[in-house]
Amino acid sequence: MSRSLAHGExxxxxxLAADATIQSxxxxxxxxxxxxxxxxxxxxxxxxxxxxxAISFFRVGSFGTRRLDTGELRIQSDAWxxxxxxxxxxTARARLEAIDSRMLELLDEVWWAYDGIRLNAYALPEQDxxxxxxxxxRRTREWLVGVN
Amino acid sequence: MIDxxxxxxxxxxxxxxxxxxxxxxxxxxxxxxxxxxxxSVPAGRVYRDSRGRRRRASAPGQPxxxxxxxxxxxxxxxxxxxxxxxxxxxxxxxxxxxxxxEFGDPPVAPRPHARPGFALAGEKLKADLGQVLR
Numbered sequence: 567m568s569r570s571l572a573h574g575e576x577x578x579x580x581x582l583a584a585d586a587t588i589q590s591x592x593x594x595x596x597x598x599x600x601x602x603x604x605x606x607x608x609x610x611x612x613x614x615x616x617x618x619x620a621i622s623f624f625r626v627g628s629f630g631t632r633r634l635d636t637g638e639l640r641i642q643s644d645a646w647x648x649x650x651x652x653x654x655x656x657t658a659r660a661r662l663e664a665i666d667s668r669m670l671e672l673l674d675e676v677w678w679a680y681d682g683i684r685l686n687a688y689a690l691p692e693q694d695x696x697x698x699x700x701x702x703x704r705r706t707r708e709w710l711v712g713v714n
Numbered sequence: 715m716i717d718x719x720x721x722x723x724x725x726x727x728x729x730x731x732x733x734x735x736x737x738x739x740x741x742x743x744x745x746x747x748x749x750x751x752x753x754s755v756p757a758g759r760v761y762r763d764s765r766g767r768r769r770r771a772s773a774p775g776q777p778x779x780x781x782x783x784x785x786x787x788x789x790x791x792x793x794x795x796x797x798x799x800x801x802x803x804x805x806x807x808x809x810x811x812x813x814x815x816e817f818g819d820p821p822v823a824p825r826p827h828a829r830p831g832f833a834l835a836g837e838k839l840k841a842d843l844g845q846v847l848r
Contacts, residue, residue, distance in 0.1 A: 606774055606775075606818060606823045606824060608818055608819070608820035608821045608822065608823055609820070609821040609823075611820055612820055612821060624775065624824070626824075626826045626829050626830070627826065627829060627830045627833050640829060640833070642817070642824065642826075644818075693817070695817060695819060701820055704820075706817055708829075
């Protein structure tokens, strides 16, 4: 199968979705789907309930190296946890940290294979954008994902 | 092995060159972000501004539409600062809205422009590193 930069995004999603710890940390929707979204969900998170937590991500840019068909993707991920998750802001913040830590374990300075394609990733510094009281806590992080 | 005093003198002699190079990199980064902003064709919804003019907004994920050039002009570079271990330059926006648009702020979807701009700058520097000293 030929490589494409889309493999980077799909591989990124698959690596998170297949992990049992991530599954338990973010949980599932009422319909049964994992709360892991390959799109911006900012419009949605404001109305969500106190048990809300999710991971969303999207491609910020992709940079082919013009060497064979390898390339690099820059992906922004956002972990979201409702401020009242677990009853207090501290428990919500702890859950946010737990999600971020697990993502780092899975995606920082590692390589793995997806659909026969070798992918590697490493994390860039995180930031916690300031939100209003109705918004979930948010941890934004960037990842460089290599498709090679 | 180089004597520490000699090493310090060599570093001192090159310090102005490092500063010029850092300034050059910051300049290329700023120009690249402006280029990303100025060459993007908005593909979002059409609306009328306060004067009734038809405008087209950027779509989520695209660089922000900047019909007045305000965002482009907000990008600037700071003079290089020499430290013990490194000389640093900086390219930044003076408009706080730039960061909001870059990373998104619910419900506003992200419209990355700085990161694609810096990536473009990286490509330019790879192609011609000498431009930072011109």
